[in-house]
Amino acid sequence: MENVDLNLLVALDVLLAEGSVTAAARRLGLSTSAMSRTLTRLRAATGDPLLVRAGRGLVPTPYAASLRDRVHALTREVQTTLRPRNDPLDVAALERTxxxxxxxxxxQFFSVPLCAAIAEASPRVRLRFxxxxxxxxxxLREGLIDLxxxxxxxxxxxxxxxxxxxDRFVGVVRTxxxxxxxxxxxARRYAACRHVVVSRKxxxxxxVDDALEALGLHRTISVVVPAHADAMRLASHSDLVALVPSFCLGHGLANHPAMTVGLxxxxxxxxxxxxxxSALWHPRMDADPAHAWLRQMVTSLCHVAYPDA
Incomplete structure (x- = not known):
């Protein structure tokens, strides 16, 4: 496929609107001779005379007349596409996943308040965790993940x-x-307990084990689970001691599920x-208003729970 000079599209739009090489040249800031050469290129590209002499002026051929509205619409679309984005985001009408x-x-501990906040601000937005x-x-590079x-x-x-x-790790046991x-x-009493730890490896x-070892202590790991919620559930129904990030306790989170009952x-x-x-995203999403709004929603939620972050 041959390369197409999109400048010809703009020139054709102006020529068809003005019906004059001189007027079109003035509007585009070109010399009359440069505009004439552009018309020659347009004729070669389309295989049609486009504008022909009629007395002292030019009139469009039937083919050129049939192109007028289409060319004008295409030109406006190209200009809109290449114009910097400055339209405000309509959050309430945003429809996106x-x-x-x-x-x-x-x-487990942030999805409930996050979903509630987003549903209130933008009910058509869908979150997929x-x-x-x-x-x-x-x-992230391939666009399969937004954040x-x-x-x-x-x-x-x-x-x-x-x-x-x-955040920091805290210990959790049943009441x-x-x-x-x-x-x-x-440290000695802590190490003497039986422990449940979270690990997928x-x-x-x-x-914690490194710190205990420096004191000559060693804890007994009795159970390994894949998630902190599992560790908390086991701790609430046994004498096992769990180790979890403090955000698992839900401090400062509105609409937080009751996961700490009995702990x-x-x-x-x-x-x-x-x-x-931290939040991580691909740089191509930097200027996307909707993505920036999502990042702000997540950041605001986390700063409510951790105002000193």
Whole structure:
């Protein structure tokens, strides 16, 4: 297919509107001779004279007359397409599906208030939460995922990210657990309990175990589950001690599901690194108003729960 010069489309639109090479040249800021050469190119491209002499003026051929409205519409469409976007987003009328990839903990504890806020602001928007089996950036690059949320240890260099909040791990046990019975939670008493941990990998130890090992202590891991909600459920019905991010307790979240009934939390007796939860997206979505609105909704929700983030 031959390359088409879209400037010819604009020139044809003006020529058909003006019916004069001189007037068309003036309107486009060209010389009359340059406009004449453009008309010659148009005649060669279309295989039609387009404008022919009639007395002192020019008149369109039947073919040119049949093109007038179509050419004008195409020209306006091209100009609109290439014009910078400045139309305000009508959130209430927005109709779109956004796919968010996050781990089970974020979905479990943030999806309810997020869905409620978005349904109120934009009832035609659909949210799809996708599982997060790994941190592969390909779905973001390919447009299969709009937004990824989680701990970003490393990412593709072109990705954009925004910190949502900082968090920390806390311990969780059933109400009335002996660990919290009147005495302080020491590292030794904590390590002596049976524990449930969250992991999808064969390696089930982490920063807590490193901190305990530095004190010459070792905890007993009795159960391994894939999600924090599972660990909390087990802890609420047994003597197992769970380790979860504090956001799993739902502090500061409106419309939060009641997941902490029958549970008590406590500060860990050892130091563990802070958790940074961020949003990640592909740079092609930067200027998309609807995507920017989604990012703002997620950020606002997280800042309500964590105002110091």
């Amino acid at each position: 956004f796919t968010i990839r996050a781990n089970e903990a974020f979905i 996708a599982p997060k089996p790994n941190k592969d950036a390909a779905p 990824e949320i989680g701990v970003i240890k490393s990412s593709a260099p072109e990705m954009r990210s925004q910190l949502l909040f900082h 009335g657990h002996a660990l919290l019975a009147g005495r302080s939670v020491t 064969a390696h089930v130890t982490g920063p 008590q939390s406590f500060e860990l007796p050892v130091q563990t690194p802070e958790i940074s939860i």
